[in-house]
Amino acid sequence: VTVPAEPDFFTVVDTQRALRRFGREPVSDASLRRILTAATRAPSARGAEPWFFVVVRDPSIRAAIGAHYRRAWEAGEAFTVATDADRDVRERPYYPRMMRAAAHLATHLAEAPVLVVCCLDHAQLGPIAGPDGALASPVSAYASIFPAVQNLLLAAHALGLGGTLTTLHRHFEDALKSLLGMPARVEVAAIVPLGHPLDRAGPTRRKPLSTVAFADTWGAPFGG
Amino acid sequence: VTVPAEPDFFTVVDTQRALRRFGREPVSDASLRRILTAATRAPSARGAEPWFFVVVRDPSIRAAIGAHYRRAWEAGEAFTVATDADRDVRERPYYPRMMRAAAHLATHLAEAPVLVVCCLDHAQLGPIAGPDGALASPVSAYASIFPAVQNLLLAAHALGLGGTLTTLHRHFEDALKSLLGMPARVEVAAIVPLGHPLDRAGPTRRKPLSTVAFADTWGAPFGG
Numbered sequence: 092v093t094v095p096a097e098p099d100f101f102t103v104v105d106t107q108r109a110l111r112r113f114g115r116e117p118v119s120d121a122s123l124r125r126i127l128t129a130a131t132r133a134p135s136a137r138g139a140e141p142w143f144f145v146v147v148r149d150p151s152i153r154a155a156i157g158a159h160y161r162r163a164w165e166a167g168e169a170f171t172v173a174t175d176a177d178r179d180v181r182e183r184p185y186y187p188r189m190m191r192a193a194a195h196l197a198t199h200l201a202e203a204p205v206l207v208v209c210c211l212d213h214a215q216l217g218p219i220a221g222p223d224g225a226l227a228s229p230v231s232a233y234a235s236i237f238p239a240v241q242n243l244l245l246a247a248h249a250l251g252l253g254g255t256l257t258t259l260h261r262h263f264e265d266a267l268k269s270l271l272g273m274p275a276r277v278e279v280a281a282i283v284p285l286g287h288p289l290d291r292a293g294p295t296r297r298k299p300l301s302t303v304a305f306a307d308t309w310g311a312p313f314g315g
Numbered sequence: 316v317t318v319p320a321e322p323d324f325f326t327v328v329d330t331q332r333a334l335r336r337f338g339r340e341p342v343s344d345a346s347l348r349r350i351l352t353a354a355t356r357a358p359s360a361r362g363a364e365p366w367f368f369v370v371v372r373d374p375s376i377r378a379a380i381g382a383h384y385r386r387a388w389e390a391g392e393a394f395t396v397a398t399d400a401d402r403d404v405r406e407r408p409y410y411p412r413m414m415r416a417a418a419h420l421a422t423h424l425a426e427a428p429v430l431v432v433c434c435l436d437h438a439q440l441g442p443i444a445g446p447d448g449a450l451a452s453p454v455s456a457y458a459s460i461f462p463a464v465q466n467l468l469l470a471a472h473a474l475g476l477g478g479t480l481t482t483l484h485r486h487f488e489d490a491l492k493s494l495l496g497m498p499a500r501v502e503v504a505a506i507v508p509l510g511h512p513l514d515r516a517g518p519t520r521r522k523p524l525s526t527v528a529f530a531d532t533w534g535a536p537f538g539g
Contacts, residue, residue, distance in 0.1 A: 099321040100473045131521045149531045176442040218400040229453040231482040237461030249324045258455040272533040307373045309496040
């Protein structure tokens with residue numbers, strides 16, 4: 092896939108896909124700067140920009156994160172099997188391929204040349220967090236970080252790079268924060284591996300719009 | 316601001332700004348379809364697409380939502396004053412202007428020609444939610460809706476429309492769900508007012524990248 096120098100907005104959005112296999116080629120500083128700058132353009136509550144991004148390229152730190160990630164993936168797989176938690180999606184045509192790619196990522200995370208650890212600072216959320224940092228409103232808190240993460244993913248795709256949004260770190264967050272020297276008040280919201288993708292981006296398939304968009308009240312299809 | 320037919324991706328991202336004052340001109344069905352389609356291109360956990368979008372254009376429903384929103388805003392303002400909750404941001408140069416625009420929106424929400432109620436279905440989150448719908452991992456849950464909301468906002472901006480991400484509905488969510496006939500298992504994540512903006516979009520100012528992006532460990536500036 093060749094990427095035009097000034098890619099069209101809707102082409103970028105319509106062809107974004109989770110890409111989970113990466114070549115060993117590094118990601119340039121200029122690309123990372125452009126991607127991170129795009130992330131910080133996102134909206135946030137009170138305009139506080141309560142985010143931080145730790146760009147992990149050091150191989151030993153990547154390896155340590157990768158080892159935790161793999162264990163969390165294996166535990167998650169066991170839980171899913173034990174509780175039949177994927178019964179609602181596993182018959183969908185895309186599902187086996189997606190799970191194979193996700194399993195590959197779980198055992199090769201450290202091979203992504205960059206892991207961007209996306210962080211939310213509870214001390215910059217004003218009334219959304221209490222004085223102790225506990226979230227008074229999780230929905231409002233995460234509304235101030237995932238738009239930035241999405242900008243990051245879209246910008247990477249616009250530059251011809253690949254990545255995917257992961258939140259498995261929730262099973263090893265304390266170890267991760269300790270590894271990176273993060274303060275207690277800051278939460279990890281996502282780890283985004285980035286690199287030159289070995290798979291192709293979209294276009295993606297989605298449910299018909301009329302099944303997820305309603306007009307004025309619940310269940311009335313938005314016909315457009 | 317004129318918008319090219321095929322706007323460049325980075326121009327759209329770099330000039331996104333919360334726009335909170337709208338003209339009365341309606342938003343076309345074609346624009347709404349394009350915006351909602353962009354929203355559904357976002358990633359989600361397990362590829363489940365656990366979202367719904369209720370496109371509210373009915374004036375009486377907008378008025379009812381607007382009345383709730385105004386009361387929630389007033390209560391929020393009183394709380395902020397009582398707890399001094401904006402002490403960390405109120406000296407920033409953008410803050411008074413942002414708050415004036417937000418206060419305007421609070422008293423004029425119903426005048427936006429469209430309110431998009433962005434919803435997250437807890438029943439489609441697999442192991443991220445328990446059988447009773449309670450979120451086992453809020454961070455993973457909201458990672459499956461706010462990327463879609465961000466796509467929606469960016470797409471609106473790409474078409475020359477304006478909007479802003481709001482989460483004040485958390486103070487009247489039960490009333491809102493009842494008004495729209497929403498099932499218990501579905502949560503409202505955001506209300507996005509959309510319309511033809513009376514104010515101009517970006518470019519926006521942000522903190523220097525070196526203060527929010529770190530290299531390998533916390534506090535080490537990402538020099539790029």
